[in-house]
Structures are given as structure tokens and as C-alpha cells.
Amino acid sequence: MRHVITGGSGFVGTYMASNLARRGENVVVFDLDEPFATNKSIDFVMGDVRQHRDLRKLQLQRDDVVYHLAARQFHGGVPYRNRDGWFADVNVNGTRCLLEAISAGCTQRLVFFSTDMTYGKPDHTPVNPNDMQRPIGPYGRSKVGAERLMMQACREFGLHATVFRPRLIAGAGRLGILTKLFRLIRAGLPIPLVGTGENRYQMIAVEDCVTAALAAVERNCPSGPFHLGSREPPTVKELLRELARRAGSRSILLPVPAVILKTILSLLDRAALTLLHTEQFAIANMDYVLDTEGTTKGLGWAPTRSDMDILFEAYTGYLKSL
Numbered sequence: 225m226r227h228v229i230t231g232g233s234g235f236v237g238t239y240m241a242s243n244l245a246r247r248g249e250n251v252v253v254f255d256l257d258e259p260f261a262t263n264k265s266i267d268f269v270m271g272d273v274r275q276h277r278d279l280r281k282l283q284l285q286r287d288d289v290v291y292h293l294a295a296r297q298f299h300g301g302v303p304y305r306n307r308d309g310w311f312a313d314v315n316v317n318g319t320r321c322l323l324e325a326i327s328a329g330c331t332q333r334l335v336f337f338s339t340d341m342t343y344g345k346p347d348h349t350p351v352n353p354n355d356m357q358r359p360i361g362p363y364g365r366s367k368v369g370a371e372r373l374m375m376q377a378c379r380e381f382g383l384h385a386t387v388f389r390p391r392l393i394a395g396a397g398r399l400g401i402l403t404k405l406f407r408l409i410r411a412g413l414p415i416p417l418v419g420t421g422e423n424r425y426q427m428i429a430v431e432d433c434v435t436a437a438l439a440a441v442e443r444n445c446p447s448g449p450f451h452l453g454s455r456e457p458p459t460v461k462e463l464l465r466e467l468a469r470r471a472g473s474r475s476i477l478l479p480v481p482a483v484i485l486k487t488i489l490s491l492l493d494r495a496a497l498t499l500l501h502t503e504q505f506a507i508a509n510m511d512y513v514l515d516t517e518g519t520t521k522g523l524g525w526a527p528t529r530s531d532m533d534i535l536f537e538a539y540t541g542y543l544k545s546l
Contacts, residue, residue: 226285227289228252231292233257235397236434252269274313291337292336295337296363319373327377327383335385341364343359344360360502371387384444385445388450396537396538416480423510432454432528432529439524439525446522450522454529463532467535482509486508
């Protein structure tokens with residue numbers, strides 16, 4: 225049995241591949257870029273999920289397990305125009321091509337990482353896995369499209385596919401949207417809050433994402449969808465204040481009325497001077513927590529890391545990268 229990871233050179237994929245390799249599993253990373261840290265026990269196949277000829281190199285077989293992590297995200301040089309098409313090109317069309325390769329190889333098990341952004345703006349908390357999906361941007365819409373393809377494949381050729389919807393995945397080595405925050409803390413500059421900061425903005429440790437995926441495989445990939453998020457997240461104000469304290473930073477929190485800051489960010493985006501995308505800042509002042517009880521019951525999984533530990537580990541990783 226092989227564990228095939230599309231997008232395996234990315235943040236989650238790197239942790240996934242390393243974990244599986246330590247267990248002595250047969251691991252194949254499929255990506256456009258070679259893994260940053262080479263591991264002789266991990267096979268690398270260069271390829272694009274949008275290209276059938278590249279997917280054929282994998283020679284997928286019935287007892288393989290595929291972890292589909294390849295995706296376009298907000299840190300990938302998002303264009304100003306036709307964002308829906310740009311995200312869908314990989315996240316939907318790439319998923320379709322992968323599912324065709326899986327069908328051709330009669331592969332039975334797949335783990336797919338979607339996103340909480342498929343829900344859009346939650347009107348209550350905690351968010352339940354069967355709540356309506358109303359994405360407000362191109363990334364969330366592309367992930368809804370990919371999920372629908374998964375469900376269709378399950379019906380048509382009996383694929384066992386687990387769908388995960390995680391909150392913000394973070395940990396050592398993951399920067400992205402957090403880079404701007406970490407720069408302010410390192411410089412001791414004020415940290416602007418979108419609104420009062422009394423809301424909760426849940427995260428999930430990358431290590432906990434890996435254990436959830438492996439738990440799904442052990443149970444023959446039940447469909448879910450399953451939420452991934454930390455237990456009892458603090459308010460944003462509490463989280464950032466404690467991060468600054470642990471970092472030994474002089475940074476103070478600077479609450480800014482949400483309507484003002486969101487208007488500024490929206491205008492900058494329209495002027496092609498994007499600091500944050502709508503899907504990122506529109507929910508920044510909302511109380512947004514996923515209900516993970518179904519994941520615990522269905523997979524025997526529970527998060528092990530707190531938001532504070534996750535964020536501080538990401539910050540120390542940022543300092544080491546300088």
C-alpha cells in the first residue's frame with residue numbers, strides 16, 4: 225500500500241509525508257516542486273494535478289491511499305481579475321483530473337482537505353458540518369466545487385472519500401497571512417484589531433490535521449464532512465495580547481472600528497493593492513468556531529494543541545526563517 229500526497233511539498237503535505245515516513249509507510253509526494261527537506265524514504269513524482277499525463281506517472285492502484293492537498297490558496301500570487309477562474313483551474317479542474325485517475329486505477333480511498341471558507345459568514349456559532357455552504361469568495365467557491373466532485377465520485381464508482389473542513393491551519397513553517405502580524409510584533413508596533421477583538425478566531429495545529437487524516441484512513445475514509453479546530457479558543461484580544469507577552473514585544477493592541485477597516489481593505493483590493501482578501505477580512509471580527517464533536521465521535525480524534533501554543537510556535541518559526 226502506498227500513501228500518495230498531492231501537493232505533498234506544501235505545508236500540510238510536508239508534515240503528512242514526514243509522519244507517514246517515520247511510521248515506515250511507502251510515501252509518494254506528487255507536486256510541481258520538490259520537497260524542501262529531502263527524505264530518502266519518500267518517493268517524489270513531479271507533476272501537475274491538471275495534467276493527465278503527469279497523473280499517469282503515479283500508476284495509481286486499488287490499495288493506494290490518496291491525500292489530496294494540492295490547491296491554489298491566497299498566498300499563491302492571486303491575480304486581480306478572474307479570480308474565480310484562477311482558483312477553479314486547480315481546485316476544481318485539478319480535482320476532476322485526479323478523480324479520473326483514481327477511477328482508472330480503481331483506487332478506493334481518498335482524504336481531501338477543503339476549508340471552513342465554504343460556509344461564508346456564519347450566522348451562529350459553533351458552525352455545524354451540515355450548515356449551509358454560502359461562500360463569499362472565489363477560494364471558498366472553488367472548494368465547494370471540489371467537494372461536489374468528490375460526492376459525485378463516491379456515488380458513481382464507490383470511492384471512499386473523507387472531506388475535512390479545517391479552520392486556519394498553523395504551526396512552525398506556516399506564515400502566509402500571519403507574516404504581517406509577526407512583523408508588527410517583532411518590530412514592537414501596534415497591532416490593529418478588526419473591531420473590539422472580543423470574538424474568537426479558531427485555529428488548528430498542522431500536527432492535529434495529520435492525525436485526523438490518518439484516523440480517517442484507519443476507518444476506511446468515512447465521508448464526513450469533518451471539522452478540524454482547536455478546543456476552547458480564546459478571544460482574539462486575549463490571544464494577541466498573550467502572544468506579544470510571550471514574544472517579549474512592546475506591541476499594543478489597537479482596536480479599529482470594523483466598518484472603517486473593512487472599507488479600507490476593500491478599497492485597497494479594488495485598487496489592486498491587496499493587503500487581505502475579502503474572504504479573509506470579512507470574517508475577521510466575527511465569532512467563528514467550528515463544532516468538532518462530530519470529528520471526535522466519528523474518528524476518535526481530538527485536538528492536542530491550543531491556539532496560543534500554535535500561534536507562538538508559528539512565530540518562533542518565523543524568527544528562525546529570518
